Amino acid sequence: MKVKFKLNGKEIEVEIEDGELLIDTLRNRLKIKSVKHGCGIGECGTCTVLLDLKPVCSCLLLTKSVENRSITTVEGIDCEKLKESFATHGAVQCGFCTPGMLLSAYSLLIENKNPSKEEIKERISGNLCRCTGYNQIIEAIENVCKN
Numbered sequence: 001m002k003v004k005f006k007l008n009g010k011e012i013e014v015e016i017e018d019g020e021l022l023i024d025t026l027r028n029r030l031k032i033k034s035v036k037h038g039c040g041i042g043e044c045g046t047c048t049v050l051l052d053l054k055p056v057c058s059c060l061l062l063t064k065s066v067e068n069r070s071i072t073t074v075e076g077i078d079c080e081k082l083k084e085s086f087a088t089h090g091a092v093q094c095g096f097c098t099p100g101m102l103l104s105a106y107s108l109l110i111e112n113k114n115p116s117k118e119e120i121k122e123r124i125s126g127n128l129c130r131c132t133g134y135n136q137i138i139e140a141i142e143n144v145c146k147n
């Protein structure tokens with residue numbers, strides 16, 4: 001079957017299997033490898049994408065369910081400040097969680113330019129990071145809000 005959706009602002013059409021998951025369409029057919037395959041069961045957040053600008057786990061979503069909707073991956077967000085802040089605060093170590101983390105943070109910042117620490121923690125609570133202990137990530141997001 002064919003499905004049409006907007007990917008990073010461009011209308012696309014892709015041939016998929018009926019029960020295909022969005023993570024597999026993005027990684028295997030559309031070659032977007034920034035969407036990482038972690039747990040596969042909705043617990044780690046490494047596969048996060050934005051669906052109509054809200055973070056979702058692409059390992060839990062059927063590709064056919066995003067017909068006519070908008071999907072954003074880290075390649076599609078305009079967030080140089082956020083990326084720089086992650087780099088300067090040591091919020092990127094192995095980098096496996098980083099695309100999903102950036103997308104969750106970005107989705108919060110477009111809703112709320114000055115979130116509290118609690119709101120930041122809440123928004124990234126679905127994105128696991130094995131390396132940083134989270135403080136650097138939270139500081140990196142807070143720093144963007146201050147500047």
Ligand code: FES
Pocket residue numbers: 036037038039040041042043044045046047048057058059060
């Ligand atoms: S791979 Fe999707 S939540 Fe872990």
Ligand code: FES
Pocket residue numbers: 091092093094095096097098128129130131132
């Ligand atoms: S930087 Fe390694 S998992 Fe987050």
